Amino acid sequence: xxxxxxxxxxxxxxxxxxxxxxxxxxxxxxxxxxxxxxxxxxxxxxxxxxxxxxxxxxxxxxxxxxxxxxxxxxxxxxxxxxxxxxxxxxxxxxxxxxxxxxxxxxxxxxxxxxxxxxxxxxxxxxxxxxxxxxxxxxxxxxxxxxxxxxxxxxxxxxxxxxxxxxxxxxxxxxxxxxxxxxxxxxxxxxxxxxxxxxxxxxxxxxxxxxxx
Amino acid sequence: xxxxxxxxxxxxxxxxxxxxxxxxxxxxxxxxxxxxxxxxxxxxxxxxxxxxxxxxxxxxxxxxxxxxxxxxxxxxxxxxxxxxxxxxxxxxxxxxxxxxxxxxxxxxxxxxxxxxxxxxxxxxxxxxxxxxxxxxxxxxxxxxxxxxxxxxxxxxxxxxxxxxxxxxxxxxxxxxxxxxxxxxxxxxxxxxxxxxxxxxxxxxxxxxxxxx
DNA sequence: TAGATTGTTAATCGATTAACAATC
DNA sequence: TAGATTGTTAATCGATTAACAATC
Numbered sequence: 001x002x003x004x005x006x007x008x009x010x011x012x013x014x015x016x017x018x019x020x021x022x023x024x025x026x027x028x029x030x031x032x033x034x035x036x037x038x039x040x041x042x043x044x045x046x047x048x049x050x051x052x053x054x055x056x057x058x059x060x061x062x063x064x065x066x067x068x069x070x071x072x073x074x075x076x077x078x079x080x081x082x083x084x085x086x087x088x089x090x091x092x093x094x095x096x097x098x099x100x101x102x103x104x105x106x107x108x109x110x111x112x113x114x115x116x117x118x119x120x121x122x123x124x125x126x127x128x129x130x131x132x133x134x135x136x137x138x139x140x141x142x143x144x145x146x147x148x149x150x151x152x153x154x155x156x157x158x159x160x161x162x163x164x165x166x167x168x169x170x171x172x173x174x175x176x177x178x179x180x181x182x183x184x185x186x187x188x189x190x191x192x193x194x195x196x197x198x199x200x201x202x203x204x205x206x207x208x209x210x211x212x
Numbered sequence: 213x214x215x216x217x218x219x220x221x222x223x224x225x226x227x228x229x230x231x232x233x234x235x236x237x238x239x240x241x242x243x244x245x246x247x248x249x250x251x252x253x254x255x256x257x258x259x260x261x262x263x264x265x266x267x268x269x270x271x272x273x274x275x276x277x278x279x280x281x282x283x284x285x286x287x288x289x290x291x292x293x294x295x296x297x298x299x300x301x302x303x304x305x306x307x308x309x310x311x312x313x314x315x316x317x318x319x320x321x322x323x324x325x326x327x328x329x330x331x332x333x334x335x336x337x338x339x340x341x342x343x344x345x346x347x348x349x350x351x352x353x354x355x356x357x358x359x360x361x362x363x364x365x366x367x368x369x370x371x372x373x374x375x376x377x378x379x380x381x382x383x384x385x386x387x388x389x390x391x392x393x394x395x396x397x398x399x400x401x402x403x404x405x406x407x408x409x410x411x412x413x414x415x416x417x418x419x420x421x422x423x424x
Numbered sequence: 425t426a427g428a429t430t431g432t433t434a435a436t437c438g439a440t441t442a443a444c445a446a447t448c
Numbered sequence: 449t450a451g452a453t454t455g456t457t458a459a460t461c462g463a464t465t466a467a468c469a470a471t472c
Contacts, residue, residue, distance in 0.1 A: 010439065012417055016410035020391060034453060043396060046453095047441050054455060062454040063448040079413050080420025094313050098306035099408070108409055109416030148419065175415055179232060184255060190422075192415040196311070196406065197320055198228035201291050203387055203404040204321030205224055207360065208292025210402075222463065246429060258429095259465050266431060274430040275472040 007055045014052055015079055017042065022072040034065035081109045086147050088114040088171075090162055091154035092122050092132045095177055099153065100127050110149065114141055118158070135162065142169045149173040156180045219267045226264055227291055229254065234284035246277035293321045297360040300326040300353070300383075302374055304334050304344045307389055308365035312339050322361065326353055330370070347374065354381045361385040368392045 021042055025033060035053075039046040053059055053066070059074055060066045076082065087110045089096050096115070105112050115127050116135040125132045133141065141147075150171050152159060159180035166172075173190040176182055182191045233254055237245060247265075251258040265271055265278070271286055272278045288294065299322045301308050308327070317324050327339050328347040337344045345353065353359075362383050364371060371392035378384075385402040388394055394403045 008439075013410075013414055015417065016407070016413040019413070020410070036453080041396075045441060047443095048439095050454065050456085051440075058455065060454050061448060062446070063452045065453065079417045081413065081416060083416065083420060085416065085419055094306065094310035098310045101306050103409055103412065105412075108412045109420070110412070149415070173415070173419055175412060184253075190415070190418050192411055192418070194406075194408065194411055195228070197315055198225075198232070199404055199406055200315065200317075200320045200322070200387060201228040201231070201293065202225055203361070203385070203402070204293060204295065204297065205227065205291045206402050206404070207297055207385055208295060208321070220463075248429080257465060259467095260463095262430065262432085263464080270431065272430050273472060274470070275428045277429065 011052050011055055015075055018049075018052070019072065019075045019079065019081075022068055022075065025068045026072050030068050032065050033068055035060070038066070079109070081107065083109040084111045085109055085149055085173075086111055086113045086145065087149040087151055087175075088112070088116065088141070088147055089127075089130075089151045089153060090116055090135075090166075091152070091158075092117045092119075092125075092127055093153060096151070096153035097127060099151065100130075112151075113145060113147070116141075116162075138162070138165055139169055142166075142171060147171050149175065151175045151177075152180075152182075153177050223264050223267055227287055230261075230264070231284065231287045231291065231293075234280055234287065237280045238284050242280050244277050245280055247272070250278070291321070293319065295321040296323045297321055297385075298323055298325045298358055299361040299363055299387075300324070300328065300359055301339075301342075301363045301365060302328050302347075302378075303364070303366035303370075304329045304331075304337075304339055305365060308363070309339060311363065311365065312342075324363075325357060325359070328353075328374075350374070350377060351381055354378075354383060359383050361387065363387045363389075364392075364394075365389050 021038065035046040035049040039049045042049075050060075053071070056074065056078055059071050084106070087105065089100055089112060092115050100112060100115065112130065115130045115132050116138055117123055117132050118135045122132050123134045148171075150166050150173070152163070152174055154162065156179045159178050163180070163182065163185070167186055167189070172186065172188065174182055174192075176191055176193045177196075179195065182189055233250065247258040247261040251261045254261075262272075265283070268286065268290055271283050296318070299317070301312055301324060304327050312324060312327065324342065327342045327344050328350055329335055329344050330347045334344050335346045360383075362378050362385070364375070364386055366374065368390045371390050375392070375394065375397070379398055379401070384398065384400065386394055386404075388403055388405045389408075391407065394401055
């Protein structure tokens with residue numbers, strides 16, 4: 001709605017960060033903030049704050065600034081965090097478990113409704129509210145439940161098989177922790193990759209090339 | 213060395229991805245590749261590949277392309293992956309454990325030499341080769357061992373305390389999984405953040421705004 | 425030599441910052 | 449009204465892409 005018209009990815013990827021800072025300010029009962037102050041807290045320019053927010057509409061008020069709570073809610077709506085996209089976890093290893101236990105999916109736009117494993121020893125165990133299910137039952141589950149997204153927490157070599165099955169049955173949005181290149185195989189898939197080792201290599205580079 | 217002169221972060225952050233693809237090609241015994249082919253595999257432009265690589269020197273050969281193995285080794289060297297930066301893990305919860313078990317630090321420029329926890333139930337347990345130690349012994353450990361970096365895998369509210377202690381004793385490079393804003397507090401710290409929930413929110417946005 | 429492909433310069437595109445008129 | 453601060457346009461900066469001469 002409002003101004004939209006395909007916002008650039010640079011802006012989108014900054015939104016969660018705005019959201020985090022606004023949530024904090026809100027918790028601290030700060031009711032209004034200027035772009036200058038917000039920018040200084042976030043260590044960006046005030047221009048950028050105003051430009052970014054204005055992609056979606058005029059949330060501020062001249063001479064006053066922005067209402068923290070209102071702006072927070074606006075960004076929440078823009079990000080779609082009020083959704084409950086039904087997601088399943090593929091792989092209940094250390095990573096899958098960590099994610100399931102530590103992220104509050106309901107506040108991030110998702111509901112975790114299933115969890116699948118190949119390791120027989122884990123099948124049947126509890127993971128929070130969920131019972132870890134046999135990956136063999138994946139298709140059946142997806143037929144009986146509407147599944148919007150899959151969180152891929154399995155090693156690269158196991159991705160190809162499950163991915164093909166998920167794609168075939170219509171699950172085409174993935175949060176991918178593996179190094180399997182999902183987008184290369186399925187051009188129309190919506191994929192967000194988390195490449196931890198890439199991130200660590202960047203840290204290594206920076207250590208090896210101590211910045212000015 | 214060679215051409216350096218402060219390479220832009222956009223280029224740096226692409227290096228790990230080049231590295232991954234080159235490692236794969238190398239494993240598949242592909243010995244040479246042109247910028248055009250590499251670009252098509254990686255779904256980027258050939259121009260970008262050549263520009264990026266040329267930031268560091270002329271690794272290719274006109275009319276021939278690039279030697280996969282040589283290029284891989286060059287990038288490895290540029291990223292500093294041959295280092296063994298001594299790192300400690302702060303927090304042996306689900307995340308810390310997942311990271312410690314799944315990442316091959318030695319191939320990423322690091323050696324994990326210690327692991328600290330506050331939870332008494334976990335202290336003394338094994339985590340791979342390491343024994344989980346009492347966080348109280350952090351300073352002593354850092355005095356006895358050279359520590360280059362800390363992997364922060366503890367909840368936000370616990371970061372402030374440990375961080376101050378780490379900083380005081382001279383550990384100023386952090387791989388940060390928490391939402392604590394390390395750079396705001398310590399401007400000279402070298403920090404790489406992994407904000408999983410930010411990433412998931414971005415996925416949510418994309419689902420809520422299904423792209424063209 | 426002819427063909428291929430790099431290294432590199434120049435052109436384009438997009439993102440960030442600065443400036444300021446509008447307005448609360 | 450005067451002061452503050454936005455929304456928005458224009459200027460700058462940086463990153464990406466295109467083009468092509470150099471050269472293997």
